[in-house]
Each structure stands twice: as C-alpha cells, then as structure tokens.
Amino acid sequence: MTTTVSNGNGTDVVSLLKKTKPPALKKLASWKDENEFDGTGNPKTPRTSTTPGKTPGHENCTFHHDLELDHKPPTREALLPDMTDSYKMLLSALGENPERQGLLKTPERAAKAMLFFTKGYDQTLTDVLNDAVFDEDHDEMVVVKDIEMFSMCEHHLVPFYGKVSIGYLPKNKILGLSKLARIVEMFSRRLQVQERLTKQIAVAVTQAIQPAGVAVVIEGVHMCMVMRGVQKINSKTVTSTMLGVFRDDSKTREEFLNLVQSK
Numbered sequence: 001m002t003t004t005v006s007n008g009n010g011t012d013v014v015s016l017l018k019k020t021k022p023p024a025l026k027k028l029a030s031w032k033d034e035n036e037f038d039g040t041g042n043p044k045t046p047r048t049s050t051t052p053g054k055t056p057g058h059e060n061c062t063f064h065h066d067l068e069l070d071h072k073p074p075t076r077e078a079l080l081p082d083m084t085d086s087y088k089m090l091l092s093a094l095g096e097n098p099e100r101q102g103l104l105k106t107p108e109r110a111a112k113a114m115l116f117f118t119k120g121y122d123q124t125l126t127d128v129l130n131d132a133v134f135d136e137d138h139d140e141m142v143v144v145k146d147i148e149m150f151s152m153c154e155h156h157l158v159p160f161y162g163k164v165s166i167g168y169l170p171k172n173k174i175l176g177l178s179k180l181a182r183i184v185e186m187f188s189r190r191l192q193v194q195e196r197l198t199k200q201i202a203v204a205v206t207q208a209i210q211p212a213g214v215a216v217v218i219e220g221v222h223m224c225m226v227m228r229g230v231q232k233i234n235s236k237t238v239t240s241t242m243l244g245v246f247r248d249d250s251k252t253r254e255e256f257l258n259l260v261q262s263k
Ligand SMILES: Nc1nc2c(ncn2[C@@H]2O[C@H](COP(=O)(O)OP(=O)(O)OP(=O)(O)O)[C@@H](O)[C@H]2O)c(=O)[nH]1
Pocket: 153, 154, 155, 192, 193, 194, 195, 222, 224, 225, 228, 229, 230
C-alpha cells in the first residue's frame, strides 16, 4: 500500500521531500547511525558529539557541551545553503508552498535567524574577554544582576529567555564588567538547557580570573512550556551554580542572594 500526502497545493509531499532532501540531512542520517547508544541505553559520547559528516566549516569538529567548540569555523555563512534548503523542505512538509511570493525569501531569512540564535558557537572565552582582566587589590563582592538572556531550548528548538545574575569574590583580579554580560551572550546563543547554561557561565568566570568564588542565578521562561506542551504561562525556572566560597560559606551565599533579590 502506498500513502500519498498532499500539501494542499497538489504536490505530493513525500516525493517532494525525496527529491529535495538536502545534503545536510543525509549527513545527519549517517551521523545518527554511527552514534548509537551503548548497551545500557546511554549515548556513547554523553558530553561531546562530533559534527555530522563534512558540514562546511565544521569538519571534524567536536562540540563540548560543557565548554565550547574546539575550533573556529572559517565562516558561518558557509552553513547557509544547507540550512536554507532544510527550511524550504520544512515549509513543504508543513503543507506550504515555498515558492509563493510571501515565502520566497523565508528559508534564507530563517537560516540567518538560526545562525544568529546560535552565534555563540563561534566565540571562545579568549575572544570574549579581549584581555579585559585587571590586577586589582579588591576583595569585596562584585555583582552584575538582571543581565537579559535569550537562548534556544535544545529539546524543542524554541526560545527561552530570562535574566542572569552573576557575583564573584575577587582574588587580586577583576573582570571588565561588560565581559560578564558577554560571557552570558556567548553561552546563551547556543542550543541549551538552563542548568548547563548556568554552570558554563560560572565556570567561565572562574577560568577568566580565578576568584575566591562565583555565583550565578538564572530565572528563565521556557516557551516550550508556554506556547505548547504543558502550557503554563506564568511558571519560571530558577537555576543556580555556586562555586568556591559561595558554595562553602552560607553567609557569602546569603549576601549574594540578598543583593540579587533587592530592587
Ligand atoms: N531540565 C530542563 N528541561 C528542559 C529545558 N528546556 C526544556 N526542557 C524540558 O525537556 C523535556 C522534554 O521532554 P519530552 O517528554 O521528551 O518532550 P515533550 O513530549 O515535548 O514534553 P512536554 O514539554 O512535557 O510536552 C520537557 O519536560 C521540557 O520541559 C531546560 O532548560 N532544562
């Protein structure tokens, strides 16, 4: 028996997909086969994964989910053609006609938007810090709070957003203040879960200035819980990472939390 699915424009979507399957998706299919789960049901490489095939700019690249890319792709624009083809196919699969006037440029626009939402993959901590680490004999708490954050949920590819507060206790080194917000940008502009994002920010600040401690709190709203799924529009997710004195000393932690909560 054969099943025909029409997109409402008289086109057989299944044969259209077969015809237009872009190279990127073929690569993804072969990547999946090579990266099966182990006998216990765990992925073979739980914390890292290798880019499928030879995606331009990401050949042999390893994504370290806890850290950052181990190389810099030459240009992100090299990824655009495959991504554009993929969005075109998605429109067809939705039953839309990607050739109609209003949608003609949509696949390319969507691809560019996705590149923007994930631009943090292109950055490293060294780039972001730009040497703005200063020797300073200051050992009182530094807090930058309510840093806006926009990220993409890696489970549903829909946004989550919120605010990030970062505190650290310096040990002879301080960080250019804007660099805290830039660290937030670097890690939030990737496919994420809020817990990992929180930890990555704290670890990056530690790497940058080796302070006596770092605290990060994120309050996030996940559109995957708002617009779909459980549809809870008022719920907020709060995550925290406490390192060094913030973990060991309840008074330091309390001081930080009071500063973050004050208006
Ligand atoms: N821990 C955590 N979970 C997240 C984050 N973003 C999304 N999720 C969750 O990921 C889970 C995926 O669950 P699944 O049951 O596989 O997917 P689903 O059927 O779409 O789940 P529902 O969202 O409950 O409809 C959901 O519970 C999401 O709420 C995040 O940043 N951290």
